[in-house]
Amino acid sequence: MISRRDAPQWVKEAGRAATRAGGRLTSGARMLPDFLLVGTQRGGTTSLFRALAAHPATVQPNFHKGVHYFDVNYPRGLAWYRGHFPIRPLAERRVASAGLAGGEAGGAAPLAFESAGYYMHHPLAPERIARDLPGVKLIALLRDPVVRAYSAHKHELARGFETEPFERALDLEPERLAGEVDRIKADPAYVSHSHRHHSYVDRGQYADQIERLFELFGRERVLVVYAEDFFSEPEPCYDSILDFLGLPRWRPAAFERHNARPGSPLPDHLHRRLADHYAPYDDKLAALLGAEPAWRRTGTR
Numbered sequence: 001m002i003s004r005r006d007a008p009q010w011v012k013e014a015g016r017a018a019t020r021a022g023g024r025l026t027s028g029a030r031m032l033p034d035f036l037l038v039g040t041q042r043g044g045t046t047s048l049f050r051a052l053a054a055h056p057a058t059v060q061p062n063f064h065k066g067v068h069y070f071d072v073n074y075p076r077g078l079a080w081y082r083g084h085f086p087i088r089p090l091a092e093r094r095v096a097s098a099g100l101a102g103g104e105a106g107g108a109a110p111l112a113f114e115s116a117g118y119y120m121h122h123p124l125a126p127e128r129i130a131r132d133l134p135g136v137k138l139i140a141l142l143r144d145p146v147v148r149a150y151s152a153h154k155h156e157l158a159r160g161f162e163t164e165p166f167e168r169a170l171d172l173e174p175e176r177l178a179g180e181v182d183r184i185k186a187d188p189a190y191v192s193h194s195h196r197h198h199s200y201v202d203r204g205q206y207a208d209q210i211e212r213l214f215e216l217f218g219r220e221r222v223l224v225v226y227a228e229d230f231f232s233e234p235e236p237c238y239d240s241i242l243d244f245l246g247l248p249r250w251r252p253a254a255f256e257r258h259n260a261r262p263g264s265p266l267p268d269h270l271h272r273r274l275a276d277h278y279a280p281y282d283d284k285l286a287a288l289l290g291a292e293p294a295w296r297r298t299g300t301r
Contacts, residue, residue: 029087029088029089030082030083030085030086030087031059031082031085031086031087031088031091031112032081032082032085032112032133033085033112033113033114033133033136034111034112034113034245035111035138035139036114036115036116036119036129036133036136036137036138036139037049037052037066037113037114037115037116037117037139037141038119038120038125038126038129038139038140038213039116039117039119039120039140039141039209040117040121040141040142040143040148040203040204040206041117041118041121041152041155041203042143042148042151042152042155043117043148044141044143044227044230044231044257045141046065047230047231047255047256047258048139048141048225048230048241049065049115050256050258051238051252051255051256052113054252055247055250055252056094056098056250057095057098057109057110057248058111058112058113058247059085059086059094059110059111059112060112060113060114061085062084062085064084064114065114065115066114066115066116066117067081067084067114067116068116069081070119070122070124070125070129071116071118071119071124071125072118072191072196074128075189078132084114086112088110091110091112092110094110095110111245118196120140120213121199121203122184122195123181123184123185124188126212126213126217127216130217135221136217136221137217137222137245138217138222138223139222139223139244140206140210140222141226141227142206142224142293143226143227143228143295144227144228144293144294145201145203145206145278145281146204146266146271146275146278147295148204149201149203149204149274150200150270152199152200152203153166153169153200156198161197162197166200166270167267167270169198170200170273170274172198173198173199173200173201176194176198177194177195177198177199180192180194201274201277204281205278206281206285207281207282207284207288208281208284210285210288214288223240223241223244224289225237225240225241227294228295228298229294230255231257232298234255235251238251238255
């Protein structure tokens with residue numbers, strides 16, 4: 001049997017179209033997310049998403065990792081968004097059939113979720129989430145911002161959204177992003193290509209983004225996780241996430257790494273340039289969280 005992930009692209013597109021059409025008609029009976037992976041892009045979110053999607057008590061959007069509702073699809077409306085998620089009785093039956101409806105699971109209820117690496121960085125998405133999903137929990141998966149920036153550039157090159165070499169893209173970033181946040185805030189339907197695809201440095205300034213999440217949702221509803229910890233010791237990291245979500249302990253057969261993009265190493269002078277830039281932001285993040293970020297703690301930078 002072919003899995004949904006391995007299905008031909010035309011099958012996926014046909015399934016998505018049918019899901020959207022049917023979802024709108026039955027949106028009132030469908031779930032909304034109980035938790036979200038809100039970032040960061042190129043931070044390991046796909047790997048964590050698949051590990052969490054494998055849990056018998058979670059459900060994901062149909063044919064999607066992320067719906068991108070709160071960043072680029074918000075004008076479509078909440079019924080459109082809800083239409084991407086499963087019907088609750090069907091999700092409850094899935095949990096029951098997995099044996100998690102009783103016993104040590106304590107009557108586990110299904111939790112719906114999605115992942116969009118742009119949510120944390122988008123100027124309006126956190127406020128939209130707080131307004132539309134009261135009580136939702138957020139997981140922010142962070143990665144060494146130096147490594148993340150270089151990985152993001154390779155990713156955008158491969159997708160055709162970038163044509164400049166990395167150093168030139170770093171030099172162009174201030175010009176590319178100039179005024180884009182104001183344009184997004186002024187027009188909720190505006191989608192900024194550069195803010196979404198060329199924010200190599202800006203996205204890695206995590207402290208301000210995490211601080212905004214704490215202000216909107218409270219620290220108790222935001223879990224900050226490090227990709228370095230998840231990939232080096234996935235079991236305890238995964239267990240801590242399940243505890244945060246109130247899910248019964250369970251582990252997938254293996255923790256796989258997805259979407260890695262091999263390539264030439266980052267030149268030393270660019271590594272130093274970015275490390276120097278991020279030093280005050282990392283200081284602020286450490287003060288905000290009361291501990292050094294993983295890339296400092298483990299000495300990887």
